[in-house]
Structures are given as structure tokens and as C-alpha cells.
Amino acid sequence: MSDKSLEKRVSKGRGAGADGLLSDTEFVHALQQREMMIERWINRVRATYLILFTVVDTFTLSRQDTLTLEVAISIASLVTVFGAFVCFIDRCTRPPAYRPWVKYLSISFEYVMFTGVIVSFYGRQEFQSFHSQGWIVLLAANFMLINFLSALRHGRSVIAFSTVLTMAANGILLKLGEIEEDLVVYVLILSLVSGLLSLLVSQSLSALFVRFRQRERLRRFLSRDVVRKLDDGRMTLALGGQSLEVTILISDLRGFTRLAEGKDPQFVVAALNTYLTTMTEVVFKHGGTIDKFLGDGILAVFGAPLARDDHACAALMAAVEMQRRLGDLNARALPGDLGPLQMGIGLHSGTVVAGNIGSLERMEYTVIGDTVNLAARIESLTKQYQREILFSESLYPALPPDLSASFVAETAVRGRQGLVRLYAIDEPAAAGA
Numbered sequence: 001m002s003d004k005s006l007e008k009r010v011s012k013g014r015g016a017g018a019d020g021l022l023s024d025t026e027f028v029h030a031l032q033q034r035e036m037m038i039e040r041w042i043n044r045v046r047a048t049y050l051i052l053f054t055v056v057d058t059f060t061l062s063r064q065d066t067l068t069l070e071v072a073i074s075i076a077s078l079v080t081v082f083g084a085f086v087c088f089i090d091r092c093t094r095p096p097a098y099r100p101w102v103k104y105l106s107i108s109f110e111y112v113m114f115t116g117v118i119v120s121f122y123g124r125q126e127f128q129s130f131h132s133q134g135w136i137v138l139l140a141a142n143f144m145l146i147n148f149l150s151a152l153r154h155g156r157s158v159i160a161f162s163t164v165l166t167m168a169a170n171g172i173l174l175k176l177g178e179i180e181e182d183l184v185v186y187v188l189i190l191s192l193v194s195g196l197l198s199l200l201v202s203q204s205l206s207a208l209f210v211r212f213r214q215r216e217r218l219r220r221f222l223s224r225d226v227v228r229k230l231d232d233g234r235m236t237l238a239l240g241g242q243s244l245e246v247t248i249l250i251s252d253l254r255g256f257t258r259l260a261e262g263k264d265p266q267f268v269v270a271a272l273n274t275y276l277t278t279m280t281e282v283v284f285k286h287g288g289t290i291d292k293f294l295g296d297g298i299l300a301v302f303g304a305p306l307a308r309d310d311h312a313c314a315a316l317m318a319a320v321e322m323q324r325r326l327g328d329l330n331a332r333a334l335p336g337d338l339g340p341l342q343m344g345i346g347l348h349s350g351t352v353v354a355g356n357i358g359s360l361e362r363m364e365y366t367v368i369g370d371t372v373n374l375a376a377r378i379e380s381l382t383k384q385y386q387r388e389i390l391f392s393e394s395l396y397p398a399l400p401p402d403l404s405a406s407f408v409a410e411t412a413v414r415g416r417q418g419l420v421r422l423y424a425i426d427e428p429a430a431a432g433a
Contacts, residue, residue, distance in 0.1 A: 163195030312398035346379025
């Protein structure tokens with residue numbers, strides 16, 4: 001990435017930010033994949049039921065010497081239809097496909113099959129033992145249980161659809177069994193209640209799922225302490241900002257575009273992901289927050305959203321360890337033989353406005369201000385002065401005792417009045433840190 005490109009993106013705040021909320025696209029995609037995953041689970045239960053039903057029913061009928069040719073054909077037909085449907089649903093729910101009609105078809109199939117089996121066997125000798133109010137009510141409860149399982153699915157419409165089918169199936173069953181009218185009313189009311197309970201459970205499960213995905217996403221950018229405080233309610237990600245004293249760390253790979261030229265894109269992405277993952281671990285280890293990934297660059301903040309007095313010291317320690325970890329990556333060779341990589345790091349401490357910027361539907365936690373811009377300028381000077389880590393005078397008082405630094409230059413920085421005194425971590429100290 002070129003220096004001007006890095007500074008431009010930092011100044012304008014582009015890149016992948018630490019969103020307080022999932023974006024609309026991510027939210028919809030996550031729920032869609034959850035729907036298909038749940039349908040696959042239900043389909044596996046359906047397949048298990050098919051196997052158990054076939055084995056138990058065949059064994060029972062054989063023991064009772066009632067396995068006639070007609071019964072065997074009925075069982076075989078039922079198993080064939082059931083098995084074909086299981087295979088069909090399995091193919092329809094394979095990722096990354098999303099087919100919203102699958103859940104409606106799946107629910108309809110279950111009700112039609114159960115109702116059809118009951119109606120087809122009703123009146124036969126084998127079914128006479130079930131011809132009592134107790135067994136009829138038990139079968140009606142079975143439909144309500146199937147309806148309650150629709151709570152695993154997401155959406156009011158699918159639960160309403162399942163509840164209507166439950167009431168219809170129970171109505172047919174109760175009429176078939178000539179059940180007393182008062183009991184019919186109670187069963188239908190309970191069917192409706194099962195739908196309401198399913199809706200409540202579905203909404204709770206969906207909220208937990210979204211919260212889990214939010215936490216998963218936040219942990220890509222925020223340290224564990226910050227995410228824990230968000231979960232505990234000690235912090236909120238509402239719109240707004242506050243003025244904080246922080247240290248900005250900006251890193252950038254030197255000549256990465258040239259190194260990646262002509263390489264297999266898959267190896268390039270794998271190498272970049274390995275690098276970014278390693279650097280992110282270091283930032284989190286020292287209590288920093290990833291504000292943005294700037295292509296092959298990183299904008300990290302120390303001192304926000306959790307204020308801390310030692311933000312400058314933590315940032316310097318992180319910078320040194322980042323360079324050391326990059327050396328480790330180069331030593332074991334990155335995917336696609338892209339190494340050795342070189343990285344420049346610029347640091348500056350000062351006041352920023354930190355907070356969530358955007359809308360209630362889409363917000364991004366970020367920091368803005370001259371401090372960010374100056375850190376980007378300092379990073380761009382690492383090439384000119386051929387230093388791996390450059391930092392402004394504002395960090396010098398916070399230099400840890402086990403690190404040493406040397407004055408590099410007092411230079412003018414584009415877009416800023418006055419001169420900026422720059423320091424660099426001495427290489428022997430950085431290597432041994």
C-alpha cells in the first residue's frame with residue numbers, strides 16, 4: 001500500500017470498522033444460514049425417526065405374524081416417500097444455498113404425513129386400539145409438540161403457518177374420533193397456545209443467536225476486556241463520542257503489492273490473513289483495539305474505548321512485539337513464499353474523539369482527529385528514515401525502562417504547522433524485547 005493511500009484512508013475513515021451492530025447484509029446472511037442449519041438438524045432427526053420406525057414396526061409385525069403383503073407394501077411405500085423427502089431436503093439445505101420455502105415444505109410434509117397415516121389406518125383393525133378419547137388426545141398433543149418445535153425456526157410467519165396446520169390437523173383428528181365438543185375447544189385453544197409459546201421461544205433464540213454473532217464480530221476488533229464489559233452492560237455502543245487521550249498505532253507492510261504481484265491470489269490472501277491475525281493478537285495482548293484494517297495496514301488505538309493511563313507504554317510494547325512476531329513469521333515462511341515481509345509502524349499520542357459514528361442501523365466505533373492523521377504521517381516517514389518503528393515526542397516520557405530510543409529528526413509534516421520530533425526504538429533493544 002502506498003503512503004498516500006494509507007493516509008487518505010485513515011483520514012476518511014474507510015476500511016472494515018469495529019461495528020457495534022452487525023450490518024444489514026451480515027445480519028440477514030447469518031439468519032439465513034441459521035435457518036438452513038436448523039432445517040438440516042430437523043432433517044437428520046427425521047431420518048433417524050425413519051430408520052427407527054422401519055426397524056421397530058417391521059420387527060413388531062413380524063413377531064405378531066401380522067406382516068402381510070399389503071402391510072409390507074404400505075410400509076415400503078411410506079419409507080420410500082419419507083426417504084426421498086429426506087434426501088431432497090438434505091440437498092436443498094446444503095450451504096451456501098438459501099431456500100426460504102424449504103421450512104414451509106418441511107412443516108407441511110410432517111403434518112400431511114402424520115395426518116395421512118392416521119386417517120388411512122383409521123377404521124382398520126390395527127387402529128381400533130387407538131379408538132379412544134385418551135389416544136386421540138395423545139395424538140393431538142403430538143401435533144402440538146411438532147408445532148412447538150417450530151420455535152427452532154426463525155420468523156413469525158413460519159410459526160403462524162405451523163400453528164394453523166396444527167389446529168387444522170387436530171380438528172380433523174378430533175372430528176374423526178368423535179370427541180366431545182368441550183374437549184375439542186380445549187385442544188384447539190392449547191394448539192393456539194403452543195403457537196404463542198413457540199413464537200416467544202423463537203424470538204429469544206434469535207436474540208441469543210444475534211448476540212452471539214455480535215460478540216463474535218466484536219472480538220475481531222476489541223479486546224476481551226472490552227467485549228466482557230459490553231456483555232455486562234458496563235459499556236454501551238450507542239451513538240455519540242467523547243474526547244480521550246489515546247495513543248494511535250498505525251502499521252503498514254512495505255512493498256506488499258509488489259511482492260504479491262504474479263502470485264496465486266489464494267496464497268496472497270492466506271499470507272495476509274496469517275499476518276493480520278498475528279498482529280491482532282499482539283494488539284489485543286497489550287490492551288489495544290483494532291479500529292480498522294487498511295488493506296495490509298492496521299490502525300490500532302490504545303486508551304479507547306477503555307481509558308487507561310499507560311496507553312503510550314502499552315502501544316510501544318505492542319509495536320516492538322509486532323516487529324518481533326513479524327520476524328517469527330518470516331522465519332517459518334508465509335504461504336506462497338511471499339516473504340520476507342517488512343513493516344513500518346508509526347505512533348503518536350494525543351486527543352481524539354472516540355465513539356460510534358453512523359446511524360442506529362449501521363454504526364462504527366472509531367476515532368477521529370489530528371492525532372490519527374499525524375500517526376499516519378509518522379508511519380509514512382519510516383521508509384524515509386529507514387526505521388521500523390517511529391514515534392513522536394509525546395510518547396518519549398512513557399518509554400519502558402527495558403527499551404531504549406534514539407532521536408531521529410525534527411521534521412516538518414505535511415498538513416501540520418511546526419516541527420515534529422521523531423524517535424526510533426533502538427534495534428538491539430527491540431530485538432531483545
